[in-house]
Amino acid sequence: MVELILLISLVLLALLAIRSEILRVAVVFFGIFSLVCSFLYLYYQAPDVAIAEAVIGSGLITLLYLTALKRYKVYNIAYTSDAFTQVTDRTIVEGTRHEHFVREIEEFCFNRELEPQLVFTPDPVDELVETGQFDLIIRQEGERITVYGNRENFVVDELEMLLILRYEDLNIKIERFGEEQEQEEIVV
């Protein structure tokens, strides 16, 4: 009975670890996979292999994968609107053109090996800029959308062209915040 549960969960965990899009979750799945696998080695009377699998699978492999994942940066996006009077989730924008817009940005981040983390908040833009933890702030006023991006962030440069071309009906305006870069005079 226990063996059957563990064998089925082993297949499910392997599939989830391969198919999950967020790689941090895949590391968790792989950790549980190796633990369950190690118990099955023990069940089939191979305790030597079980010890090696438990040590390497839970300790060393986790560190190696997480270190490799450090190159996979988190990209913080804030979605702010006065219509959000309380703590809300993404059901507010479901089914509208705005949802397509947000999904497009998320897909864009996935293609750049960035991991988008979306926060919905009613806070005004100035406070969000002052916290300094958001790379991209989207402000919605009725049908108008304003995108605020850092001046030094090169991802926003690439995003600008894409959004203006595809979402003309949303009246998109892009503004950059951050320190003004001084133009260096190039002396030839």
Added chain:
Amino acid sequence: MKIDISGTRSEIVSIMTGVLYPFIIVFAVYIILNGHNTPGGGFQGGAILATLFLARFIVLPENDLDVHWSHNLEKMLFAVILLVPGVFVFAGLQYHFAALREPYLIFMNIVIGLKVAFGLTIVVFRFGFYEGR
């Protein structure tokens, strides 16, 4: 190297790792020394010894550890692994000295355990410390 207290260090993790430290050492030594009687042996005990350095890496992620000496030590231990069985097993010394069979197993387990521990420590520190910042 100066210690950065303002970083991401957590007091609970530090104290818990300090409590776990001697247990990990004792358990790894037990696995290595008892490898010929109970499951375990050189490789498993060495991997547990390497997780000792992993635990230290959790507590002090900013601090470097000089692991250069372990490179040469690992190569020397490989020479020992090559020489001792060459004399004892391949040259047939075990058929003349039956009393040395068990000490030979214990010695080889210790040598293999140290070699694996040094090797995996190098892997952990190269990857976790140098490559990941």
Added chain:
Amino acid sequence: MTRTVLVTVLVLLLFGFVLFIYTAHPEGHESDVSAYYIHNFIEDTGARNAVAAIYLNYRMYDTVFEALILLVSIIAMLHFFKVGGHG
């Protein structure tokens, strides 16, 4: 999409093949070598764990080359990572 279907079919076929082998030959023949190891390893090597007896005495070449593989892989890793100053 077709690629996923093809991979699924291939994996299912492989699974069926492995299951067929497992059911067609449930128990392998007891070879003389393994029977000898199982019955005589305590007198031959002095170990009470049969795995230790095999990887430290009967199959010592295996262990030596395994250690060599670990050494070579670590040397290759040190060669490719120039960051640490050694290399």
Added chain:
Amino acid sequence: MNFLVITLVVIGFLLAGSLVRVFVGPTVWDRVLGLNLVTAKLVMAIVVFAFLVDRTFLLDVAIVYSLLGFIASVLISRFIEGKGQV
């Protein structure tokens, strides 16, 4: 003998319950908590199994689990909390 088998089956069902939380958990934190739960249940399962087959040297594996499950979950939690800093 029979009591140990029943205990092992009960632990197996609890293990399946923890695995459900891992599979459907909406956030990463639920899954890390599920990892911790699975580790604890597997330690119990190994101890019961070692007494069931009457081989006490299998308890070594339980010690490995309980020592190293802590390190794995702390590593993953620190990685997620620190937004990419291990």
